[in-house]
Amino acid sequence: MESAIISDIFSQSFSNRSKRLKxxxxxxxxxxxxxxxxxxxxxxxxxxxxxxxxxxxxxSERVIKEEYKKSLQYSTTEGDGMLKDAYIEILRKHDNIDxxxxxxxxxxxxxxxxxxxxxxxxxxxxxDIAVELPTYLGALTAYNVYGPNYHGIELEDDGLNVDQxxxxxxxxxxxxxxxxxxxxxxxxxxxxxxxxxxxxxxxVLELAEEYDFFIVEDDPYGLLRFEGEKLPSxxxxxxxxxxxLLNTFSKILAPGLRIGIIISNKEVIRKCVVAKQxxxxxxxxxxxxxxxxxxxxxxxxxxxxxxxxxxxxxxxIMLKALDKYLGDVEGVSWTKPQGGxxxxxxxxxxxxxxxxxxxxxxxxxxxYILGSAFYFNGExxxxxxxxxxxxxxxxxxxxxxxxxxxxxxxx
Amino acid sequence: MESAIISDIFSQSFSNRSKRLKxxxxxxxxxxxxxxxxxxxxxxxxxxxxxxxxxxxxxSERVIKEEYKKSLQYSTTEGDGMLKDAYIEILRKHDNIDxxxxxxxxxxxxxxxxxxxxxxxxxxxxxDIAVELPTYLGALTAYNVYGPNYHGIELEDDGLNVDQxxxxxxxxxxxxxxxxxxxxxxxxxxxxxxxxxxxxxxxVLELAEEYDFFIVEDDPYGLLRFEGEKLPSxxxxxxxxxxxLLNTFSKILAPGLRIGIIISNKEVIRKCVVAKQxxxxxxxxxxxxxxxxxxxxxxxxxxxxxxxxxxxxxxxIMLKALDKYLGDVEGVSWTKPQGGxxxxxxxxxxxxxxxxxxxxxxxxxxxYILGSAFYFNGExxxxxxxxxxxxxxxxxxxxxxxxxxxxxxxx
Numbered sequence: 170m171e172s173a174i175i176s177d178i179f180s181q182s183f184s185n186r187s188k189r190l191k192x193x194x195x196x197x198x199x200x201x202x203x204x205x206x207x208x209x210x211x212x213x214x215x216x217x218x219x220x221x222x223x224x225x226x227x228x229s230e231r232v233i234k235e236e237y238k239k240s241l242q243y244s245t246t247e248g249d250g251m252l253k254d255a256y257i258e259i260l261r262k263h264d265n266i267d268x269x270x271x272x273x274x275x276x277x278x279x280x281x282x283x284x285x286x287x288x289x290x291x292x293x294x295x296x297d298i299a300v301e302l303p304t305y306l307g308a309l310t311a312y313n314v315y316g317p318n319y320h321g322i323e324l325e326d327d328g329l330n331v332d333q334x335x336x337x338x339x340x341x342x343x344x345x346x347x348x349x350x351x352x353x354x355x356x357x358x359x360x361x362x363x364x365x366x367x368x369x370x371x372x373v374l375e376l377a378e379e380y381d382f383f384i385v386e387d388d389p390y391g392l393l394r395f396e397g398e399k400l401p402s403x404x405x406x407x408x409x410x411x412x413x414l415l416n417t418f419s420k421i422l423a424p425g426l427r428i429g430i431i432i433s434n435k436e437v438i439r440k441c442v443v444a445k446q447x448x449x450x451x452x453x454x455x456x457x458x459x460x461x462x463x464x465x466x467x468x469x470x471x472x473x474x475x476x477x478x479x480x481x482x483x484x485x486i487m488l489k490a491l492d493k494y495l496g497d498v499e500g501v502s503w504t505k506p507q508g509g510x511x512x513x514x515x516x517x518x519x520x521x522x523x524x525x526x527x528x529x530x531x532x533x534x535x536x537y538i539l540g541s542a543f544y545f546n547g548e549x550x551x552x553x554x555x556x557x558x559x560x561x562x563x564x565x566x567x568x569x570x571x572x573x574x575x576x577x578x579x580x
Numbered sequence: 581m582e583s584a585i586i587s588d589i590f591s592q593s594f595s596n597r598s599k600r601l602k603x604x605x606x607x608x609x610x611x612x613x614x615x616x617x618x619x620x621x622x623x624x625x626x627x628x629x630x631x632x633x634x635x636x637x638x639x640s641e642r643v644i645k646e647e648y649k650k651s652l653q654y655s656t657t658e659g660d661g662m663l664k665d666a667y668i669e670i671l672r673k674h675d676n677i678d679x680x681x682x683x684x685x686x687x688x689x690x691x692x693x694x695x696x697x698x699x700x701x702x703x704x705x706x707x708d709i710a711v712e713l714p715t716y717l718g719a720l721t722a723y724n725v726y727g728p729n730y731h732g733i734e735l736e737d738d739g740l741n742v743d744q745x746x747x748x749x750x751x752x753x754x755x756x757x758x759x760x761x762x763x764x765x766x767x768x769x770x771x772x773x774x775x776x777x778x779x780x781x782x783x784v785l786e787l788a789e790e791y792d793f794f795i796v797e798d799d800p801y802g803l804l805r806f807e808g809e810k811l812p813s814x815x816x817x818x819x820x821x822x823x824x825l826l827n828t829f830s831k832i833l834a835p836g837l838r839i840g841i842i843i844s845n846k847e848v849i850r851k852c853v854v855a856k857q858x859x860x861x862x863x864x865x866x867x868x869x870x871x872x873x874x875x876x877x878x879x880x881x882x883x884x885x886x887x888x889x890x891x892x893x894x895x896x897i898m899l900k901a902l903d904k905y906l907g908d909v910e911g912v913s914w915t916k917p918q919g920g921x922x923x924x925x926x927x928x929x930x931x932x933x934x935x936x937x938x939x940x941x942x943x944x945x946x947x948y949i950l951g952s953a954f955y956f957n958g959e960x961x962x963x964x965x966x967x968x969x970x971x972x973x974x975x976x977x978x979x980x981x982x983x984x985x986x987x988x989x990x991x
Contacts, residue, residue: 178792178794178821178822179794179824179844179845179847179848180847182702182760182761182794183701183702183851184700184701184702184703184704184707184726185704186700186701186704186726187700187701187702187851187855190701190851190854190855190858191854192850192853192854192857212654214653214654215653217648217649217652217653220648220652222644222645222648222652223645225644225648225652226640226641226642226644226645226648227641229637229640229641229644229866230637230638230640230641231637233633233636233637233640234633234634234637237628237631237633237636237637238628239836240836241628241631241633241636241834241835241836241837242625242626242628242834242835242836243623243625243830243835243836244836277860278689278860278863279860279861279862281857281858281859281860281861282859282860285858285859285860289595289597289598289725290594290595290597290598290601291593291594291595291598292595293595293596293597296595307861310857310858311858311859313858314700314855314858315595315597349593350593381589383589383590383593410589411589413590419654423652423653424652424653424654425650425651425652425653425654425655425864425865425866426652426864426866427860427861427862427863427864433590434590436590436591437590439603440594440598440601442603443601443602443603444598444601444725446603446721447601447692447696447721447722447724447725448692448693448696448722448859449688449689449690449692449693449696449838449860450690450692450718450838451690451838452689452838453836453837453838453864453867454836455640455836455837455866455867456864456866456867
């Protein structure tokens with residue numbers, strides 16, 4: 170009953186901004202990849218076996234029954250104080266960040282809302298901002314609507330190419346313009362799986378001082394390090410002077426809580442709070458209280474150790490399978506992540522992971538995310554992201570075998 | 581440790597948009613009004629006694645334990661199907677709307693996110709939109725950031741002044757401009773407590789056809805009618821042709837769920853879905869499943885009857901107290917709502933409810949919301965909103981008595 174004319178009434182009224190809204194390639198592909206029989210390395214989703222299900226079930230019943238006057242009522246925009254206190258403790262213990270107070274934090278509806286609020290309070294149409302190539306798709310989705318002018322910085326095995334960043338900042342200055350901010354995922358990059366070296370972290374901060382830009386450091390995976398030495402965050406190194414830190418509970422507790430955290434100076438947080446008032450008033454108190462009570466009653470270290478053990482095992486199985494089935498294929502390489510959920514595969518230039526996706530799913534019964542989704546400029550056609558966190562250990566080798574057969578058929 | 585120079589790094593970078601972000605007057609005042617000993621008619625918050633606490637507690641434990649693979653994982657942006665089905669049933673039974681499918685609905689993080697997404701996909705900077713005087717503050721907060729050009733339509737005891745709306749649409753047309761949309765709360769208006777008559781509903785829809793604008797109908801309170809005849813929604817009368825309907829569970833189940841619903845044609849919903857992907861990816865599945873299971877297992881009619889009985893009683897007590905303490909005071913009048921949570925008091929022109937707020941709270945120990953917060957143009961200084969839903973029945977007369985003493989002291 171939806172005739173063309175009905176649609177026209179609204180569609181002629183869509184804002185210019187809305188024309189920059191594009192459906193997330195990932196979420197559309199995910200719908201396909203969950204079909205029966207397909208081994209999927211696509212979704213960036215944690216293994217539900219890592220969720221503190223029993224504890225959450227008990228706590229939820231309790232906070233609804235005993236604290237209903239708060240847990241079922243409107244809550245503050247700023248977020249639950251008890252949860253914030255628990256996170257302050259995590260930052261102190263695990264990242265040596267010991268100067269954070271409640272007013273330095275805003276609890277958001279997932280980190281995605283953090284990205285949106287950052288875009289909202291900072292990005293003017295046409296502003297120059299730097300992102301990695303590839304970068305997190307959700308950041309592009311959040312920022313796109315505010316119309317920034319993206320500049321891509323190539324990602325290397327030890328983090329972004331700092332010389333390119335310097336050239337960019339210098340070039341913009343020469344033109345009388347200015348790099349507003351750099352968006353970067355420092356640890357176990359999504360999608361690339363790489364980690365920025367300490368040397369590069371220091372250099373990035375020097376450049377931020379020299380060219381007067383700030384940094385949005387997205388760190389959803391930092392606590393999930395399997396091996397290698399833990400590196401200090403840009404936020405820590407810089408004492409938050411020029412860095413806004415985004416964190417989330419999605420990968421260490423459960424994504425269904427939809428809890429992210431923005432950490433910054435009090436003025437930025439106040440601005441984000443007002444922006445959030447307009448965006449959704451406040452988050453659900455229930456989920457915040459579940460997380461808050463869980464963190465107060467349990468040692469997060471135990472939870473992290475359990476996840477790390479599981480994901481490291483899965484990562485090792487995937488790397489071993491990649492070696493076995495694709496190790497001798499010229500032009501195919503992949504990153505070796507020291508943590509997180511993802512690794513990144515580069516294929517020979519002539520192979521388009523987007524073009525072969527249909528065949529992958531329908532004929533080879535294996536799914537991945539096409540790399541180009543993570544490039545704002547359409548590059549990366551010969552790349553793909555594999556998530557090792559969700560699929561059961563036993564089927565990872567078979568999935569990689571199928572993927573290898575597909576790739577070899579294209580060479 | 582936050583020196584001026586640290587703040588400058590970020591504050592010099594704030595977007596132009598962010599300068600339109602102002603902290604909600606209501607939320608700041610609410611912080612004051614919750615102090616010990618104050619009788620507050622301020623917050624627009626339901627009575628927690630109406631929350632289905634026991635049922636929610638049980639369901640939450642169950643959906644986390646038994647459905648953790650979905651309830652704790654990322655969910656779809658569109659929202660939980662079971663919850664949508666339950667709401668389709670409510671629309672069918674209570675509003676005679678029988679043509680809605682899942683794709684005509686988007687579950688949002690409270691109705692506030694619905695307002696934001698509407699602003700995001702429709703409002704260009706400078707677009708002409710019409711709002712009631714007074715109107716819901718949260719709508720202004722949501723839309724402000726997108727820079728509309730507001731036009732105020734006076735609110736009368738039977739809804740907005742339709743002649744003013746016609747003059748506005750005609751005037752804009754004459755200037756070669758166009759009214760993009762009208763935002764209206766049809767039932768038991770927040771803040772004014774009034775309901776749009778059937779005659780006016782029909783006239784508004786005629787004007788929408790004639791001047792080619794659409795309508796955002798916000799209806800959080802429609803199911804909470806205490807008395808009088810139920811009126812069909814604009815959305816129903818118009819079969820959704822030119823109307824987007826916003827609903828919420830905040831007033832009929834619990835605000836802490838943070839569940840709102842946008843109802844419109846599939847193209848608008850698709851656009852809103854993509855906008856939501858950028859805004860917060862998806863809402864928490866837990867709260868949606870709590871609401872969905874509750875609605876499938878319980879008769880919402882029973883829940884509504886219970887709330888209606890309680891709020892009607894409180895409303896009657898408040899009206900009686902107003903009559904008793906302010907009935908003979910010249911220049912003071914109030915609306916007599918047939919449902920919802922609010923009534924609206926008009927004071928003599930020379931009294932400024934904002935100026936006397938501090939005295940109200942500190943000396944008279946009573947709180948309200950200043951009416952001017954609901955006017956985009958700073959008018960309404962001699963008005964105030966009173967919420968009768970939250971305060972206990974027994975203390976409402978004492979609160980009105982205090983308020984009357986304050987008001988009389990100003991005359």
